Structures are given as C-alpha cells and as structure tokens.
Amino acid sequence: MELICPAGTPAAFRTAVDAGADAVYCGFNDETNARNFPGLNFSREEMRQALAYAHARGARVLVAINTFPRASAEAAWRRAIDDAVGYGADALILADIGLMAYTAQKYPEQRLHVSVQAAAASPAAIRFYVDAFAVRRVVLPRVLSVPEVAAIARAGLCETEVFIFGGLCVMEEGRCSLSSYCTGQSPNMNGVCSPASHVTYQEQDEFLVSRLGDFTINRFAKAEPAAYPTLCKGRFRAGTNTGYLFEDPVSLDAAALLPALREAGVSALKIEGRQRGRAYIDRVVRAFRRALTALDSGQAIPPGGLKALTEGQATTEGAYQKRWR
Amino acid sequence: MRLEVICMGSTRMAVAVLPPVVAAILRPAPLAPLALAAKHVLRAVVRHHPGIFERLGTHAHKRFGLQPTDLPFAFVLRPAPPSPTVRVVRHLPERGWDARIIGSIAALAGLADGRFDGDALFFSRDLVVEGDIEAVVALRNAIDDAGLDLIHEATAVFGPFAKPAEAAARSAIGIADKLVRALSISGRAARWN
Numbered sequence: 001m002e003l004i005c006p007a008g009t010p011a012a013f014r015t016a017v018d019a020g021a022d023a024v025y026c027g028f029n030d031e032t033n034a035r036n037f038p039g040l041n042f043s044r045e046e047m048r049q050a051l052a053y054a055h056a057r058g059a060r061v062l063v064a065i066n067t068f069p070r071a072s073a074e075a076a077w078r079r080a081i082d083d084a085v086g087y088g089a090d091a092l093i094l095a096d097i098g099l100m101a102y103t104a105q106k107y108p109e110q111r112l113h114v115s116v117q118a119a120a121a122s123p124a125a126i127r128f129y130v131d132a133f134a135v136r137r138v139v140l141p142r143v144l145s146v147p148e149v150a151a152i153a154r155a156g157l158c159e160t161e162v163f164i165f166g167g168l169c170v171m172e173e174g175r176c177s178l179s180s181y182c183t184g185q186s187p188n189m190n191g192v193c194s195p196a197s198h199v200t201y202q203e204q205d206e207f208l209v210s211r212l213g214d215f216t217i218n219r220f221a222k223a224e225p226a227a228y229p230t231l232c233k234g235r236f237r238a239g240t241n242t243g244y245l246f247e248d249p250v251s252l253d254a255a256a257l258l259p260a261l262r263e264a265g266v267s268a269l270k271i272e273g274r275q276r277g278r279a280y281i282d283r284v285v286r287a288f289r290r291a292l293t294a295l296d297s298g299q300a301i302p303p304g305g306l307k308a309l310t311e312g313q314a315t316t317e318g319a320y321q322k323r324w325r
Numbered sequence: 326m327r328l329e330v331i332c333m334g335s336t337r338m339a340v341a342v343l344p345p346v347v348a349a350i351l352r353p354a355p356l357a358p359l360a361l362a363a364k365h366v367l368r369a370v371v372r373h374h375p376g377i378f379e380r381l382g383t384h385a386h387k388r389f390g391l392q393p394t395d396l397p398f399a400f401v402l403r404p405a406p407p408s409p410t411v412r413v414v415r416h417l418p419e420r421g422w423d424a425r426i427i428g429s430i431a432a433l434a435g436l437a438d439g440r441f442d443g444d445a446l447f448f449s450r451d452l453v454v455e456g457d458i459e460a461v462v463a464l465r466n467a468i469d470d471a472g473l474d475l476i477h478e479a480t481a482v483f484g485p486f487a488k489p490a491e492a493a494a495r496s497a498i499g500i501a502d503k504l505v506r507a508l509s510i511s512g513r514a515a516r517w518n
Contacts, residue, residue, distance in 0.1 A: 039463035226447055
C-alpha cells in the first residue's frame with residue numbers, strides 16, 4: 001500500500017518526502033483546492049520545485065484541484081489543471097465532473113484521482129467516474145466500514161485510497177454546508193472550512209471560548225483539550241443537555257486497522273493535514289512508514305505515539321468500525 | 326452521528342515551562358540588551374528568509390504580541406517589509422496589537438523553529454491565540470515554511486566565533502531543558518500513547 005502524505009508548504013513537502021512518503025499531495029495557493037488557508041500552499045514556481053524534489057527522490061506528486069468552480073469562473077481551475085499537467089504532476093485529484101471532463105479530453109494520458117470531495121461511496125458512482133473519465137483511483141469518503149471498503153476494492157473498478165490518520169469531517173464530504181451557513185464560505189467552493197477570518201478565541205472566566213461568525217462553537221474548561229472552531233465539532237446546549245451534536249472533536253487513527261485494510265485490497269493510505277506544520281508531517285509520516293514496514297515484515301504494528309498531535313487529544317477508528325454511540 | 330472515541334485522556338505535548346525563579350531573576354534586568362538582540366535576530370531572519378513576507382501577504386503589516394508566560398517580558402512584532410520592527414516590553418499592553426500569541430518560551434521558540442506543530446499546541450492548551458486569527462495562521466504558516474533556526478540566527482552576530490557560540494548555546498539550552506524536566510517543572514507530563 002502506498003503512503004500518501006500532505007504538504008501545505010514547500011518545507012512541509014520536503015519533510016514528507018524525506019520522512020518516507022510514497023507520494024505527496026498539495027495544491028496551488030488559491031481557491032482551486034480545499035485547503036485555501038492564509039500563508040499556505042504553493043506558488044507556480046514552488047510547485048515546479050516540489051515536483052523536481054520529489055521526482056529526484058522517487059516520490060510522486062498528486063496535485064489537489066478539488067474544489068468546485070463557481071459559475072463563469074472556471075478559468076482559474078482550468079489554468080490550475082493546465083499548469084499542473086505542464087509541470088509533470090503524477091496525478092490530479094479532482095472533484096468536479098466538469099473539470100474531469102476537461103482534463104480527460106485535453107490530457108487523456110493524465111492520471112486522474114477522484115477526490116474525497118466528490119463523495120463517491122458506491123460502486124455505481126465509482127463506475128461512472130471510471131467509464132466517463134477513465135479515472136485511475138478514488139479517494140473514498142470517510143463513511144465506509146472496512147467490509148464496505150473491501151467490497152468496493154474487490155469490485156476492481158479502480159484503485160482505492162483511504163484516510164488513515166488526521167482530522168475528520170462530518171460525514172457529508174463535498175456536500176457539507178455548515179461552514180457556508182456560518183460564514184458564507186465553504187471548503188467545497190472556496191477551499192476553506194470555517195475561515196480564520198471569521199474565528200475568534202477569548203479567554204473568559206478560565207474558559208477558552210471559540211466562536212465562528214455569530215456562533216459560539218465551544219467553551220473549553222481550563223485543562224480540557226481544545227478543538228477546531230468548526231460547527232460540526234460544536235458543543236451545544238439543548239434543554240438540559242450539553243454535548244456534541246454532530247461529532248466529537250477527535251482525530252482518525254486507523255493504524256491498528258492496517259492489516260484489515262491491506263486484506264480489503266486498498267491501494268493507498270492517506271494522511272490528512274495539509275494545514276499542519278512540519279513537526280506533524282515528520283512525526284506522522286515516519287510513524288506510518290514504520291507501521292507499513294512492520295506490516296510488510298509480518299510484525300505487529302508499533303505504537304504511533306501520535307495522540308499529542310490530534311484534535312481534542314483523542315483518536316477514533318471512525319466509520320471503519322461503525323461502533324456508533 | 327457520533328464517533329466512538331477509543332483513545333483519549335492525559336496525553337499532552339511535552340512542552341517545558343521555565344521555573345518561576347528564572348522570571349524572578351530576569352525581572353530587574355534592563356530590556357535594552359534584549360531589544361538589541363531581538364532586533365539583530367529579526368534582521369537576520371528577514372535577510373535569510375525573504376519568502377516569509379510573500380506568505381504573510383498583507384498580514385505582514387499587522388502587529389503580533391508574543392507573550393512568553395514564563396518570562397518577565399514580551400515582544401511586539403511588526404514584520405512589515407522592508408523594515409520590520411520588534412519591541413520588547415515588560416507586559417503586553419491591552420491594546421496596540423492585532424493578534425496575541427501566548428505560551429511558554431519553549432512553546433513559542435519550538436513553534437518558530439518547527440519543533441512543535443501549532444495546531445497541536447493549541448489542542449493541548451499550551452498555546453493561546455487571540456485577536457486576528459487569520460494573521461496568526463498566516464504567520465504560523467510563513468514561519469513554519471521558513472525553517473528558522475533561532476539559535477543559529479542569534480549567534481551569527483559573533484562573526485568568526487559564531488560556530489563555537491552556537492555550539493555553546495545549544496549545549497546550554499540542552500542542559501537547561503534536562504534540568505527543567507528533571508525537576509519536574511514541565512508544564513505538563515510528557516506521556517505518549
């Protein structure tokens with residue numbers, strides 16, 4: 001199984017390659033990708049240099065152009081595709097069928113991956129992408145159990161890539177409107193969930209209060225681990241109950257499921273976190289490289305020691321196990 | 326839909342906090358030498374890492390208050406090109422900054438040189454950010470990409486003696502870090518899952 005690692009900056013990119021990534025995914029510094037954060041991502045020149053760095057070391061580069069173009073504004077997305085192909089990207093990660101059609105027609109030899117943002121979670125949906133655009137891989141949304149992943153992989157339509165570590169979205173990837181509801185901006189259209197420009201933090205009576213737009217998202221007690229200020233991770237009061245309505249602030253860690261995912265026929269394992277720093281990239285990539293080496297040699301998966309890097313300082317196996325509370 | 330949490334609890338970032346005696350010793354010290362050193366380091370960073378400004382964009386003109394919780398002074402940084410400024414103050418004023426970043430000096434320095442991940446420090450409550458969060462995110466990303474080595478930048482002022490000075494500084498910091506941990510004065514236990 002390939003190890004697919006995130007990079008939000010050239011330094012993080014080099015860190016990922018040096019730490020043992022088989023491939024690194026990254027995006028341009030604009031709204032064409034789903035991590036359009038201030039100070040993050042790659043200029044055209046940086047992308048060229050990153051590709052050269054990776055290819056010189058035997059690693060591949062997957063360029064994420066995985067937001068949905070606004071009407072009459074497709075030019076920026078098409079230019080991103082043209083440039084990524086021109087620079088020699090090993091694959092493009094796309095979500096929009098218009099962009100897939102554009103790429104498949106103009107660059108029929110270019111390898112295409114279906115982004116998690118496309119929410120292709122059934123063999124029928126995946127077959128459409130394969131038949132229509134000759135996609136080679138689908139990044140499966142984080143809504144499937146291991147047996148469901150296995151069923152898709154064994155259908156043999158195309159390669160499958162699954163998330164194994166990092167932040168979790170509420171189970172509506174590519175269709176979530178919570179950020180739009182609060183701020184008018186979404187990961188799907190603008191490449192940014194819960195934009196920092198709409199976030200405030202305030203220390204209040206020994207509580208950390210996080211707000212997104214006009215909404216109070218959470219109040220953390222003094223020693224309580226904090227979480228991202230996204231509506232899906234909000235803690236709300238309803239009647240006499242206070243709790244997490246959509247999902248708990250936890251991160252995915254599927255290290256223990258690597259044998260099952262390999263058995264399921266998964267082709268590639270993805271680490272989330274293009275917005276994270278070099279320290280995160282280095283530690284997480286090395287931990288999963290060690291885990292894969294152990295898996296390949298028939299040894300037990302070593303402890304990753306990654307919990308201190310996780311949202312809410314807690315981990316879950318998420319939908320892979322579907323032990324809903 | 327709620328996910329079952331399988332692993333949570335006391336695991337924290339291993340971020341050292343200086344013992345209060347250090348702040349007590351440094352409190353009467355004049356700020357001028359520190360201001361001079363900070364100015365020198367900032368100039369060196371700007372000279373060696375001009376890409377920081379590109380990533381900061383318009384946020385380079387914001388004022389960032391940096392408050393080490395275990396030291397008796399703070400910094401107000403305005404990284405605007407071509408002449409960025411840094412002020413050293415006894416206490417951060419309530420106004421006069423666009424964003425404020427608060428943490429132990431180890432957390433702030435570790436964030437600057439890439440040893441720590443900013444989001445992880447926030448999750449573990451080792452870092453507090455207030456004010457213009459977009460500016461903080463831009464600064465964090467710009468600094469992380471720059472690959473700063475603050476000790477190297479700070480000791481470069483010694484010219485031909487920079488290398489031994491850097492080695493000595495690293496040894497001193499290593500010993501101090503071990504001492505702090507041995508005395509169990511770290512902010513939180515370094516326990517990993």
